[in-house]
Amino acid sequence: MADVTAPGFVPEARQETLTTADGTPLKVSLRRSQRRQRRRAFYLVAPLLFFLLITFGWPIAQMTFRSIYNPEVANYLPETSAAIANWTADEVPGEEVFAAMARDMQLGLEDRTIGRAAARINREIPGARSLVMGTARDLDEMQAPYREAFLQADEDWADLEFWRLIKRETRILTPAYYLLALDFEYNAEGEIVERPEVYQVYRLLFWRTAWMSLAITGLCIALGYPIAHLLATLPLRTSNLLMILVLLPFWTSLLVRTSAWIVLLQQEGVINDLLVWSNIVDDDGRVRMIYNQIGTIVAMTHILLPFMILPLYSVMKTIPPSYMRAARSLGATQFTAFTKVYMPLTLPGLAAGVLLVFILAIGYYITPALVGGESGIFISNLIAQNMQGTSAQLKLASALATILLVAVLVLYWAFNKLIGVDRLKFG
Amino acid sequence: MRENGVAGNGAGDSAYVRFEDVQKSYDGETLVIKNLNLAIRRGEFLTMLGPSGSGKTTCLMMLAGFESTTHGAIWLHEQRIDNVPPHKRGIGMVFQNYALFPHMTVSENLAFPLKVRGMGKAEIEERVARVLAMVELPQFGDRRPSQLSGGQQQRVAVARALVFEPDLVLMDEPLGALDKQLREQMQFEIKHIHQNLGVTVVYVTHDQSEALTMSDRVAVFNDGIIQQLSTPDVLYEAPENAFVAQFIGENNRLYGEVLQRVGDGEVRVKLDSGEEIRALPVNVDGAADRTTLSLRPERVQINPAEGSLPNVLRGKVEEVIYLGDHIRTRLAVAGHDDFIVKIPNASGHPSLKEGETADLGWTIEDCRALDA
Ligand SMILES: Nc1ncnc2c1ncn2[C@@H]1O[C@H](COP(=O)(O)OP(=O)(O)OP(=O)(O)O)[C@@H](O)[C@H]1O
Numbered sequence: 013m014a015d016v017t018a019p020g021f022v023p024e025a026r027q028e029t030l031t032t033a034d035g036t037p038l039k040v041s042l043r044r045s046q047r048r049q050r051r052r053a054f055y056l057v058a059p060l061l062f063f064l065l066i067t068f069g070w071p072i073a074q075m076t077f078r079s080i081y082n083p084e085v086a087n088y089l090p091e092t093s094a095a096i097a098n099w100t101a102d103e104v105p106g107e108e109v110f111a112a113m114a115r116d117m118q119l120g121l122e123d124r125t126i127g128r129a130a131a132r133i134n135r136e137i138p139g140a141r142s143l144v145m146g147t148a149r150d151l152d153e154m155q156a157p158y159r160e161a162f163l164q165a166d167e168d169w170a171d172l173e174f175w176r177l178i179k180r181e182t183r184i185l186t187p188a189y190y191l192l193a194l195d196f197e198y199n200a201e202g203e204i205v206e207r208p209e210v211y212q213v214y215r216l217l218f219w220r221t222a223w224m225s226l227a228i229t230g231l232c233i234a235l236g237y238p239i240a241h242l243l244a245t246l247p248l249r250t251s252n253l254l255m256i257l258v259l260l261p262f263w264t265s266l267l268v269r270t271s272a273w274i275v276l277l278q279q280e281g282v283i284n285d286l287l288v289w290s291n292i293v294d295d296d297g298r299v300r301m302i303y304n305q306i307g308t309i310v311a312m313t314h315i316l317l318p319f320m321i322l323p324l325y326s327v328m329k330t331i332p333p334s335y336m337r338a339a340r341s342l343g344a345t346q347f348t349a350f351t352k353v354y355m356p357l358t359l360p361g362l363a364a365g366v367l368l369v370f371i372l373a374i375g376y377y378i379t380p381a382l383v384g385g386e387s388g389i390f391i392s393n394l395i396a397q398n399m400q401g402t403s404a405q406l407k408l409a410s411a412l413a414t415i416l417l418v419a420v421l422v423l424y425w426a427f428n429k430l431i432g433v434d435r436l437k438f439g
Numbered sequence: 440m441r442e443n444g445v446a447g448n449g450a451g452d453s454a455y456v457r458f459e460d461v462q463k464s465y466d467g468e469t470l471v472i473k474n475l476n477l478a479i480r481r482g483e484f485l486t487m488l489g490p491s492g493s494g495k496t497t498c499l500m501m502l503a504g505f506e507s508t509t510h511g512a513i514w515l516h517e518q519r520i521d522n523v524p525p526h527k528r529g530i531g532m533v534f535q536n537y538a539l540f541p542h543m544t545v546s547e548n549l550a551f552p553l554k555v556r557g558m559g560k561a562e563i564e565e566r567v568a569r570v571l572a573m574v575e576l577p578q579f580g581d582r583r584p585s586q587l588s589g590g591q592q593q594r595v596a597v598a599r600a601l602v603f604e605p606d607l608v609l610m611d612e613p614l615g616a617l618d619k620q621l622r623e624q625m626q627f628e629i630k631h632i633h634q635n636l637g638v639t640v641v642y643v644t645h646d647q648s649e650a651l652t653m654s655d656r657v658a659v660f661n662d663g664i665i666q667q668l669s670t671p672d673v674l675y676e677a678p679e680n681a682f683v684a685q686f687i688g689e690n691n692r693l694y695g696e697v698l699q700r701v702g703d704g705e706v707r708v709k710l711d712s713g714e715e716i717r718a719l720p721v722n723v724d725g726a727a728d729r730t731t732l733s734l735r736p737e738r739v740q741i742n743p744a745e746g747s748l749p750n751v752l753r754g755k756v757e758e759v760i761y762l763g764d765h766i767r768t769r770l771a772v773a774g775h776d777d778f779i780v781k782i783p784n785a786s787g788h789p790s791l792k793e794g795e796t797a798d799l800g801w802t803i804e805d806c807r808a809l810d811a
């Protein structure tokens with residue numbers, strides 16, 4: 013440093029690496045001096061980091077893994093899995109596959125795992141369980157060559173579809189649950205096809221979740237923007253009062269709020285009574301406003317509104333009134349001044365609010381479950397339903413949840429590209 | 440309530456901006472502006488000068504249309520503008536914090552007033568380039584305001600207020616955030632622009648030297664009233680009341696009571712400490728009136744020749760401060776120890792030492808008898 017301040021110093025050496033007095037490059041010594049600080053910072057966040065890893069990172073990793081993990085056939089029919097690898101899938105397999113199957117059955121009978129393998133196959137091909145279990149029971153009386161013996165015992169052993177399934181399911185990792193989550197499946201030939209229309213539900217629900225979340229976000233903007241503006245411009249005492257009203261939904265139990273909406277919106281509810289009383293609709297024409305999409309949208313907009321208002325408010329609070337005045341004095345009408353000056357300045361808050369509300373909305377569960385009825389439920393509700401089911405349903409739930417998670421991440425990424433998350437102001 | 444020098448000044452057809460009996464109250468309890476009458480000529484550089492809270496910004500905001508008048512009328516170019524919305528008044532404005540739009544580049548900021556007027560693209564570009572050249576920032580068009588220094592931002596703000604060629608430009612303490620040197624340079628530049636473009640400028644400041652150097656006329660505000668409206672030299676040499684004398688330049692005050700008037704040009708005052716002084720009556724009525732005598736520090740002579748000056752008091756030197764071009768000497772005179780004398784640092788002027796006593800003399804004209 014000494015030579016920098018010395019009178020003879022000429023600032024020409026800019027291009028060369030700067031060094032400190034003892035000759036260490038400036039960057040190195042800067043990094044060294046910051047290392048302690050960084051270590052301290054790490055110790056401060058370490059407990060939370062650890063907590064998050066255990067309660068957040070690990071379960072999510074588990075969930076993602078489960079959604080593709082498919083061990084039954086490979087584990088319970090190991091020899092068959094090995095033998096069928098070379099099978100070309102256009103005719104009934106040869107003796108070595110049947111022999112392997114017989115040995116697997118033998119082992120499976122001993123440690124009682126054959127039932128699980130049969131159940132797994134049965135999920136794909138109804139009736140396969142009785143085929144497997146029936147033959148397994150009679151295995152004692154059979155002897156090589158097993159191909160003939162099996163075919164004699166049950167002609168279904170000649171079913172190519174059965175063998176194709178076994179071959180497909182020997183893979184420990186499978187995309188099957190993701191296909192299912194997007195309303196696709198493998199057909200008998202092992203090709204990926206759309207499921208029959210009657211079974212299609214998940215794509216519709218993803219789609220519905222997306223557009224309803226968008227609608228809710230839009231409503232939150234429409235309702236929240238003026239309020240946030242008012243909050244930011246009113247004198248402090250009044251704005252504090254208003255702020256309490258805004259935060260009130262936060263402080264009320266979710267169930268209380270939701271049942272309040274039920275009281276208001278149901279067909280015998282307050283709003284319908286008012287409509288009937290004021291002769292806008294007659295008594296038979298009461299409007300259905302709950303247990304459908306309207307119910308979900310209304311209740312969720314109410315719940316998520318503060319997440320829009322708060323970031324908007326915090327940004328608007330920092331915009332001095334002189335900007336609008338400057339715009340007006342330069343000849344802009346109130347409207348132009350708003351759209352060209354005020355609005356762009358609130359964008360960081362608006363974007364943060366949109367991101368918060370939309371991401372919260374697409375993962376929302378309780379409110380759609382309570383007031384959504386049949387038509388107003390979200391994908392999360394199906395995930396929850398599947399989580400209570402069999403292990404296969406659990407895997408489907410995992411696949412659905414992973415898709416949802418990826419969708420959120422993609423959204424966040426796109427948002428970052430578009431607006432720059434570092435520019436957002438969340439509060 | 441003083442209206443002298445206001446009603447007569449520039450009233451009539453030559454007035455470009457006219458405040459007529461304007462009053463303003465924000466809360467309905469206190470008047471922030473009390474009966475303002477002010478006429479501004481076309482092409483004039485008029486400064487509103489006054490301490491904080493005296494109502495300068497309020498006046499400007501009423502003129503720009505951001506505050507309503509509680510009473511009275513404002514005329515611009517013989518047209519009453521009280522009910523004209525701000526964007527239709529065509530008044531350029533420079534704000535204290537510049538209010539440059541942070542999400543636009545410098546060029547976009549400058550183009551804004553032209554765009555909202557529906558001007559063509561080519562003309563906008565040409566005008567923006569011209570105005571950038573005028574404020575000597577031709578290569579800064581693509582920067583954001585946050586990437587400019589305070590002085591550069593200030594120039595852009597001035598450029599933006601001028602780019603749509605308004606006839607009237609308001610500036611609310613535009614140089615308040617700059618350091619002394621930059622401020623002086625910008626004062627010069629703004630003055631220069633004013634002279635070149637011939638726009639009418641209403642300028643607000645609480646820096647008296649800024650007001651004196653830049654303005655054609657200065658309106659000294661205090662307490663919602665224009666205390667005096669005059670050219671800078673008159674303001675300095677002939678303050679009409681104690682507030683103006685105190686606010687503009689340095690000023691020695693002596694308090695006393697009028698003994699008698701001697702004709703039109705002289706009044707005899709008995710100081711509270713007993714001495715008798717002959718002064719110029721400015722703002723006193725007659726005998727037994729309380730008065731403040733105002734005397735500029737540079738008008739005091741040290742040890743004048745016997746009988747050469749009508750007023751001579753004796754003082755004891757309390758403090759001597761060397762300031763290069765002059766020596767500032769604080770003395771105890773007539774019971775006050777804050778009597779300042781400026782002695783030029785040149786041959787022929789006495790030098791005083793702390794603890795010495797000296798005779799201090801001055802003329803009748805330099806000693807103005809003002810209100811108490
Ligand atoms: N929006 C407002 N609401 C209520 N009172 C106000 C408002 N704006 C200004 N005032 C009051 O009006 C008086 C004059 O204010 P103004 O801003 O005009 O002073 P100023 O001369 O510009 O002072 P400064 O030199 O500090 O800018 C002050 O007493 C101030 O408190």
Ligand SMILES: [Mg+2]
Pocket residue numbers: 495496497611
């Ligand atoms: Mg002000």
